[in-house]
Amino acid sequence: MPANTAKNIVKKVQERKVLKGRIIFSGKCEGTALVSKEPISFYGSLDLKTGVFTEKKHELFGRSVKGSILVFPCGKGSTVGSYILYRLKKNNAAPQGIINSECEPIVAVGAIISEIPAVDRIDITKIKSGNKIKIEGGTISIESEIEKEGKKGKGQKG
Amino acid sequence: MVFLTKEEEAMLSGREGHAAKKSMEIIVALAKIFGAEKLIGISSAQVSGVSYKNVGDEGLEFLRVLSKDGKARVSSYLNPAGMDLENWRDFGISESFAKKQLEVIEVFKKLGIVPTCTCAPYLVADIPKFGQHLAWGESSAVAVANSIFGARTNRESGISALASALTGKTAYYGYHLDENRKPTLTVEVEAHLAGEDDFGALGYHVGKIVKSGVPYFRLKKKTATVDRLRSLAAALASSGSVALFHVEGFTPEAKIRGFEAGKMEKISFGQEELDSAKRELSDGAEPDLVCVGCPHASLEEIGKIAKLLLGKKVKKEFWICCSRSMMKAAEVAGYAKTIEDAGAKFACDTCMVVCPIEELGYRTIATNSAKASNYSRNLNGLKVCYGPLERCVSAAVEGKW
Numbered sequence: 001m002p003a004n005t006a007k008n009i010v011k012k013v014q015e016r017k018v019l020k021g022r023i024i025f026s027g028k029c030e031g032t033a034l035v036s037k038e039p040i041s042f043y044g045s046l047d048l049k050t051g052v053f054t055e056k057k058h059e060l061f062g063r064s065v066k067g068s069i070l071v072f073p074c075g076k077g078s079t080v081g082s083y084i085l086y087r088l089k090k091n092n093a094a095p096q097g098i099i100n101s102e103c104e105p106i107v108a109v110g111a112i113i114s115e116i117p118a119v120d121r122i123d124i125t126k127i128k129s130g131n132k133i134k135i136e137g138g139t140i141s142i143e144s145e146i147e148k149e150g151k152k153g154k155g156q157k158g
Numbered sequence: 159m160v161f162l163t164k165e166e167e168a169m170l171s172g173r174e175g176h177a178a179k180k181s182m183e184i185i186v187a188l189a190k191i192f193g194a195e196k197l198i199g200i201s202s203a204q205v206s207g208v209s210y211k212n213v214g215d216e217g218l219e220f221l222r223v224l225s226k227d228g229k230a231r232v233s234s235y236l237n238p239a240g241m242d243l244e245n246w247r248d249f250g251i252s253e254s255f256a257k258k259q260l261e262v263i264e265v266f267k268k269l270g271i272v273p274t275c276t277c278a279p280y281l282v283a284d285i286p287k288f289g290q291h292l293a294w295g296e297s298s299a300v301a302v303a304n305s306i307f308g309a310r311t312n313r314e315s316g317i318s319a320l321a322s323a324l325t326g327k328t329a330y331y332g333y334h335l336d337e338n339r340k341p342t343l344t345v346e347v348e349a350h351l352a353g354e355d356d357f358g359a360l361g362y363h364v365g366k367i368v369k370s371g372v373p374y375f376r377l378k379k380k381t382a383t384v385d386r387l388r389s390l391a392a393a394l395a396s397s398g399s400v401a402l403f404h405v406e407g408f409t410p411e412a413k414i415r416g417f418e419a420g421k422m423e424k425i426s427f428g429q430e431e432l433d434s435a436k437r438e439l440s441d442g443a444e445p446d447l448v449c450v451g452c453p454h455a456s457l458e459e460i461g462k463i464a465k466l467l468l469g470k471k472v473k474k475e476f477w478i479c480c481s482r483s484m485m486k487a488a489e490v491a492g493y494a495k496t497i498e499d500a501g502a503k504f505a506c507d508t509c510m511v512v513c514p515i516e517e518l519g520y521r522t523i524a525t526n527s528a529k530a531s532n533y534s535r536n537l538n539g540l541k542v543c544y545g546p547l548e549r550c551v552s553a554a555v556e557g558k559w
Contacts, residue, residue, distance in 0.1 A: 024187055079295075079315030080212050087216035108187045109317050113180065113220060 013148045016141065019122050021099070023138040024108050027117030029097040030134040033127050033142075034068035036060050041077030042084040042110065051093030069133040070095035071124050075107035085110030097135040099124060160189040160329075161196040169325055177228025177269075181321035188318060189329035198330045202233040202284045203323035204294035205271055207316020209240035209512035210259040218258065221265045224324070230270035231326035235279045237296050237316075238454075239263060240514060243275065243507045244482075250518045271323055275507035276481035278388070278454040280307065288410055293328040295319030297399070298392035298453045298529060304402040306387055308410040310334045313401045333402055341374035341404050341417050343367075344424045349432040350379045353546040354389040357382075358528030359435035360427055361393025361400075367425060370399045374417055376406045388453050393528035439531040442541035445524035448472075448554040449510045450547060451479030452527035457487050459547070464493035466551040467500040473557035475520075476502040479509045502554065516540060524553045 038059050045055035051066035065088070075081060085107070088094035098111055103120035111118035117135045127133070132143040168174055170182040185197060207213055213221070240259050241251045251259075263273050274283050277296045286292060286309035294300050295314035303309045312332040314322065322328045332338055345364055351357050364373050373394070382405055394400035404412040406419070450463070455478055463478060478497065480488075485504045488494040494504070505513070510523065510530050516538045523534055524543040534540040543559045553559045 022190070024190075025183075079317070080207070082315060082317050083207070083213055083217045083220070086220055087214060090216045090219065103191055105188055105191060105315060105318065108191055109184055109315060112183050112187055113317065 008149050010147050010149055012145050015144050015146050017126060017144075019126060019140045019142070021119040021122040021138050021140060024100075024103050024118040024120055025111040025116060026137055027097070027115065028136045029069070029117050030132070031067055031069045031096040033071050033129055033131040033133050034060065034063060034065060034095070035124065035127055035129045036072040038072070039074050039076040040072050042075065042081035042106065043078040046084065046088065048084070048087050049091055049093060051088055064093070065095045066093045068095050069097040069099060069135065071099040071127050073101040073124065074104050075100075075110075076104070077106070079106055081106040082110035082113065085116065086114045089114040089116065097133065099127065099133070099135070099140060160186055160194060162186070166197055166327060175227035177224040177226070177324050180224065181228070181324040182327075184318060184321040185325060185327055185329055189331070192329055192331040194329035194331035196330050197327040198291055198334060199326055200232055200293045200322055200328050201287075201290050202235065202279075202292050203230070203319050204235050204237065204279050204292070204296050204299055205266070205316060205319045205323055206237040206295035207320070208237045208262065208266070208275065210255060210262050211240045211512060211514050213262060215258070218262055218265065221262065221269070225265050225268040228269050228324045230323045232323065233284055234271040234323035235274045235276075235283050236266055236271055237275070238277055238509045238512050239275050239507050240512050241508050242505050243273075245506075248503065249505065249513075255514070269324070274481055274483065276454045276484075277509065278302070278456070278481065281454065281456055282481050282483040291328070291334055293319050293322030297395035297401075298388070300401050301391035301395045301403065302388055302453070304333055305391060305404065305409050306384060311401075313399065339402060339411065340372065341422060342371035344374045344376060344419045344422045346424060346426045347375055347377045348426060348428040351377070351381050351386070351432070353526075354386050355436070355526045355528070355544065355546040356432060357386040357390040358393040358526070359432055359439060361390040362397045362439060362528040362532065363427060363431055363435040364425075365394045365396070365398030365400055368398055368400060370401070373400065373403045374406065374412070374419060374422065375403065376419060380407070382408050385456055385459055389527065392453050393532075396529040396532050436544060439528055440542060440544035441535065442522040442524070442543040444559055445474065445522045445543045445553060447515070447520040447522075448474050448476040448524045448550050449479065449505075449530065450526055450550055451477070451505070452509055452511065452525065452530040454509065455480040455484065457484060457491065460484065460488045460493050460497070461491065462547060463502075463551060464496040466548065467502060467555070468496055470500050470555050472501040472554040474554045476554035477505040477510075478502060479505045482506040510534060511537070524550050524559060526550050
């Protein structure tokens with residue numbers, strides 16, 4: 001049997017954060033965060049059938065918003081963007097939830113007509129792509145895996 | 159917190175039906191975002207998002223759901239559609255597009271919204287009153303209503319204007335308030351603006367600089383007319399996102415409130431700036447389509463075209479965009495016959511921005527509209543020959559720009 005050694009191991013720990021924001025459209029959902037540091041123009045940037053970003057210059061190019069909790073500073077561009085969110089929802093390719101730093105009309109109207117839970121006035125720097133997110137009304141729960149260093153105790157196998 | 163009256167609460171609760179509820183949800187959310195303390199009643203709504211090109215099948219479905227119990231509560235009018243609703247075949251529009259576009263119009267009619275299909279409702283529907291609150295969603299019409307009439311509206315989106323039509327309300331923020339209607343930038347116009355194309359070039363240049371601010375124009379040469387200011391409005395609203403401007407000595411609020419030009423940031427617009435703007439608006443060599451009427455042509459403009467076309471025949475496809483009502487007025491005036499005898503066409507209910515022109519095979523257009531030039535180049539991938547009305551008509555007749 002291998003000798004016990006007190007060596008540093010890296011453990012994965014679940015960390016939970018709760019943030020409170022302003023309700024744009026009230027609802028409940030959970031999913032995986034897809035985060036963009038850039039604003040998003042729904043008109044002209046996405047494939048309507050798959051929810052995949054087609055705008056080459058965008059940070060999220062090639063990623064799909066389908067089923068995600070989409071986190072971004074704000075919307076921009078044409079007001080037809082509100083209809084794009086609605087079209088994505090009808091095609092089952094829309095995000096499950098939307099989190100903004102500061103919501104503007106295109107996304108607000110889009111979320112309301114598509115009935116996608118949306119919250120703003122959130123510090124989006126606290127959310128990383130891959131985090132598990134729950135939205136309930138104006139409350140965001142974030143579960144992330146972080147790595148913590150810890151020593152093994154006696155009697156534990158390596 | 160947004161204060162709501164009992165009537166507004168009733169609509170939001172769903173007691174007045176699904177369409178009113180959804181519409182109120184939209185208006186209340188916008189009120190929150192814009193920091194409005196309350197809502198106000200409006201006199202009319204101008205609904206954009208009419209072209210099938212923009213709303214698509216899903217937009218059509220969304221409208222259908224609303225039309226189950228939705229009804230306009232105030233006078234409400236429509237923006238241009240994607241095609242001439244009666245003569246679409248003459249323009250090369252496909253049967254499949256036409257079928258869908260007509261369905262969109264039917265749903266709006268069911269909602270009680272009048273299919274004026276024009277970006278200039280002030281010419282054929284309600285005339286805005288000074289100080290009157292509106293919810294209009296056509297950027298050039300917004301700038302005209304606010305600036306030339308002194309009425310009050312924000313730049314609504316198609317859906318928010320529709321929500322206002324179905325509730326009779328809008329959020330009380332932005333241009334509904336006195337304090338937001340003051341100018342933010344003075345423009346000293348030294349250049350001689352000889353026609354609507356020059357006013358459009360001014361708007362194109364200033365729009366980019368002022369963005370969503372409120373420009374105050376001081377014209378050295380007093381050549382402003384209502385039609386020329388409409389061109390200015392359309393250009394400002396499309397190259398920038400201007401909803402309101404003032405012209406010293408001409409527009410009502412400038413005359414009544416007397417803004418002090420001295421205290422604001424100032425820019426100049428001289429001959430150099432004018433020539434440079436017109437060069438930027440023009441990148442085509444020879445047009446295959448001549449198109450005027452952006453904003454939609456007034457009776458006076460149509461009369462000018464008739465005079466220029468009298469006894470002549472066009473060699474190039476030539477469209478005059480206007481509302482159906484205006485075309486009928488042109489028939490009564492005798493202008494329509496002259497224009498049609500020359501071989502030119504009225505393109506009613508639509509315009510070169512929302513009609514899928516590039517799909518009809520055109521590559522270069524000639525126009526006198528800065529807004530049309532901007533959108534044609536950036537949105538529709540066309541080349542543009544930019545010049546005054548006289549040159550556009552001459553290009554159609556001679557076959558050369």
